[in-house]
Amino acid sequence: MGRVLLQGVTKKFGDVTAVDHLDLEVSDREFLVLLGPSGCGKSTALRMIAGLEELTEGTITIGDRVVNDIEPKDRDLAMVFQSYALYPHLSVRKNIEFPLRTRGVPKDERAAQVESAAESLGLADLLDRKPGQLSGGQRQRVALARAIVRDPEAFLMDEPLSNLDAKLRVQTRAELVELQQRLEATVIYVTHDQVEAMTMGDRIAIMKDGVLQQVGPPQEVYERPTNLFVARFIGTPPMNTIPGALAGIGPDTVIGVRPEHLQVGAPTDDGIDATVAVIESLGHERHVICRLADATMVIVRQATEIVPPAMGDSVRLRYDDAHAHRFDAATEQRVG
Amino acid sequence: MVTNSRAQRRRREASLGYLLLLPAVTVFAVFIFYPFLRNFQLGFYLNPPFPNLPKRWVGFDQYRDILGSDSFVDSLKTTIAFAFLTVPAGIALGMALAVAANRKLKGIGIYRTIFSSTVATSVAVAAVIFSMLFNPIVGLLPWLGVNPTPPIIENPDLALGAVALVTVWQTLGLTFILLSAGLQAIPEDLYEAAALDGAGATTRFWRVTLPMLSPTLFFAVVIGSIHAFQSFGQIDIITNGGPFKRTNVLTYSIYSELTTANHAANPGKAAVLAIALFVITLGLTLIQMRVLERRVHYAR
Ligand SMILES: Nc1ncnc2c1ncn2[C@@H]1O[C@H](COP(=O)(O)OP(=O)(O)OP(=O)(O)O)[C@@H](O)[C@H]1O
Ligand SMILES: [Mg+2]
Numbered sequence: 284m285g286r287v288l289l290q291g292v293t294k295k296f297g298d299v300t301a302v303d304h305l306d307l308e309v310s311d312r313e314f315l316v317l318l319g320p321s322g323c324g325k326s327t328a329l330r331m332i333a334g335l336e337e338l339t340e341g342t343i344t345i346g347d348r349v350v351n352d353i354e355p356k357d358r359d360l361a362m363v364f365q366s367y368a369l370y371p372h373l374s375v376r377k378n379i380e381f382p383l384r385t386r387g388v389p390k391d392e393r394a395a396q397v398e399s400a401a402e403s404l405g406l407a408d409l410l411d412r413k414p415g416q417l418s419g420g421q422r423q424r425v426a427l428a429r430a431i432v433r434d435p436e437a438f439l440m441d442e443p444l445s446n447l448d449a450k451l452r453v454q455t456r457a458e459l460v461e462l463q464q465r466l467e468a469t470v471i472y473v474t475h476d477q478v479e480a481m482t483m484g485d486r487i488a489i490m491k492d493g494v495l496q497q498v499g500p501p502q503e504v505y506e507r508p509t510n511l512f513v514a515r516f517i518g519t520p521p522m523n524t525i526p527g528a529l530a531g532i533g534p535d536t537v538i539g540v541r542p543e544h545l546q547v548g549a550p551t552d553d554g555i556d557a558t559v560a561v562i563e564s565l566g567h568e569r570h571v572i573c574r575l576a577d578a579t580m581v582i583v584r585q586a587t588e589i590v591p592p593a594m595g596d597s598v599r600l601r602y603d604d605a606h607a608h609r610f611d612a613a614t615e616q617r618v619g
Numbered sequence: 620m621v622t623n624s625r626a627q628r629r630r631r632e633a634s635l636g637y638l639l640l641l642p643a644v645t646v647f648a649v650f651i652f653y654p655f656l657r658n659f660q661l662g663f664y665l666n667p668p669f670p671n672l673p674k675r676w677v678g679f680d681q682y683r684d685i686l687g688s689d690s691f692v693d694s695l696k697t698t699i700a701f702a703f704l705t706v707p708a709g710i711a712l713g714m715a716l717a718v719a720a721n722r723k724l725k726g727i728g729i730y731r732t733i734f735s736s737t738v739a740t741s742v743a744v745a746a747v748i749f750s751m752l753f754n755p756i757v758g759l760l761p762w763l764g765v766n767p768t769p770p771i772i773e774n775p776d777l778a779l780g781a782v783a784l785v786t787v788w789q790t791l792g793l794t795f796i797l798l799s800a801g802l803q804a805i806p807e808d809l810y811e812a813a814a815l816d817g818a819g820a821t822t823r824f825w826r827v828t829l830p831m832l833s834p835t836l837f838f839a840v841v842i843g844s845i846h847a848f849q850s851f852g853q854i855d856i857i858t859n860g861g862p863f864k865r866t867n868v869l870t871y872s873i874y875s876e877l878t879t880a881n882h883a884a885n886p887g888k889a890a891v892l893a894i895a896l897f898v899i900t901l902g903l904t905l906i907q908m909r910v911l912e913r914r915v916h917y918a919r
Contacts, residue, residue: 368812
């Protein structure tokens with residue numbers, strides 16, 4: 284029963300409200316990603332689930348227990364820290380073994396479990412090293428091994444990939460998802476990287492300034508962002524926002540169009556007036572960055588086969604209405 | 620040309636370096652190097668039992684005679700006992716205070732200040748304070764209605780303990796500061812990880828705090844032992860090495876050879892004892908380094 288339920292969870296640090304009435308249900312075996320910009324309260328939320336931070340308000344339920352007054356050690360969770368938090372004085376073997384030792388698992392059982400956790404993360408040859416003798420990626424795997432060596436109610440991960448280089452991050456991302464499915468584990472995963480969120484999560488919960496903005500499967504969040512913040516936060520390059528006045532529908536609405544849904548047309552075509560400012564070629568695709576009449580910048584994603592415009596060209600930008608998101612200019616909430 | 624000027628500059632920098640070093644070197648030479656070497660020389664001469672008679676060169680014979688004597692062995696035993704009474708107790712107490720003060724509470728700074736305050740007292744002050752407390756007539760014990768006979772500092776079984784108590788108290792501030800700094804250097808996330816890994820407060824102390832603190836503890840043990848072997852002021856002020864030489868530690872025995880109360884000053888003998896103390900302290904440091912280094916976990 285790896286269900287985690289947050290109800291009205293609030294955390295205040297003096298005047299700062301780090302997490303504001305957060306309601307969230309993570310079901311058993313779900314991979315939930317907590318996503319948001321730096322300082323939005325992701326870590327604080329995770330640390331409250333872990334029991335490392337007291338709640339100002341609300342309740343947290345893990346499995347069938349309300350855990351508000353239960354110490355971290357008795358919550359039956361495993362956490363992977365951003366800093367890894369490996370015990371520097373212990374060998375890799377002893378690090379992985381630590382959570383088993385504290386829970387009084389007999390010696391030979393411990394050895395077997397450590398072996399298998401180390402095996403599944405490719406650490407078998409490193410068991411006798413100290414953390415100081417490992418690379419960042421290896422340390423990260425030790426931290427993971429220390430978490431998966433047990434079978435806890437849920438795994439909590441706070442930006443575990445942020446210290447890895449880009450290539451290793453992509454690889455480990457896939458490994459993590461595979462691991463989660465193999466272990467049938469409940470995972471709550473904190474990140475500020477929306478690519479990580481999109482690729483790993485069963486569902487994504489997006490936070491801003493301590494407030495939950497939207498929860499849903501990646502595709503849904505991508506296709507129907509509930510407000511401008513989510514719309515701009517999800518997707519690379521980010522969604523373009525075009526003032527309604529320029530799009531010919533009045534100033535109360537803002538139009539959101541993803542870069543892949545914009546087309547560059549000739550100045551004589553229908554569409555929004557724009558000037559080509561910069562052209563970025565990424566090899567497999569091209570970004571044409573245009574300036575609108577009110578100096579708003581928009582990005583158009585183009586296939587390389589299309590003949591590019593030249594810098595400084597006057598163009599018209601078109602989009603299919605089916606791909607246009609409408610937001611209220613004042614409340615920034617989705618309309619329709 | 621270029622290399623030439625570079626060489627010149629280097630030479631100029633070097634001479635400036637030596638110049639800046641000179642004051643320190645002079646002080647060291649006058650107060651450390653010269654006395655140190657002179658000590659060896661003094662140790663080779665036998666001093667006559669009466670002043671004004673000539674000294675006689677006896678070489679290493681004097682070392683053999685003195686270091687083999689019962690009085691030296693007794694003094695050495697006393698010194699070792701003194702170290703055993705002060706170092707473990709001092710570190711255990713300092714540790715307890717450091718752990719107690721190492722939390723985020725309002726007003727904890729006041730306690731930290733109090734706990735570290737004894738660094739600001741000198742040995743002499745500490746000794747005088749405790750002499751008053753131990754005093755059989757005006758002290759704390761008679762005030763409490765306890766009147767041990769003989770008085771503590773005259774009791775052969777308790778005197779060394781009493782002096783050790785003063786020493787523990789006086790060094791507590793330093794030990795507290797050392798261990799507090801060590802504790803604060805332990806990353807918070809290790810405790811958090813340990814908590815989630817199922818460790819309660821006690822397990823966290825034994826499995827995280829203590830091993831992470833071992834470099835600092837090692838340092839505190841070395842410093843404390845050296846300090847114990849060199850303690851003098853409190854013994855001189857409180858017990859004068861008595862009763863029945865029960866507090867006659869090496870430093871005090873060196874000093875006794877130079878005072879002229881009961882006999883002529885004997886710099887030769889004092890020099891030999893001083894060298895013995897030096898060798899012991901040096902050896903102690905080396906052994907501690909060897910033995911403890913193997914168990915010390917240096918963080919990253
Ligand atoms: N111990 C603390 N005391 C005071 N304020 C804190 C504390 N911890 C966090 N905060 C504040 O709470 C807010 C949320 O912090 P939190 O660490 O949860 O952000 P985050 O979303 O994890 O950011 P990041 O992506 O940078 O890790 C921030 O404004 C932060 O300054
Ligand atoms: Mg964080």
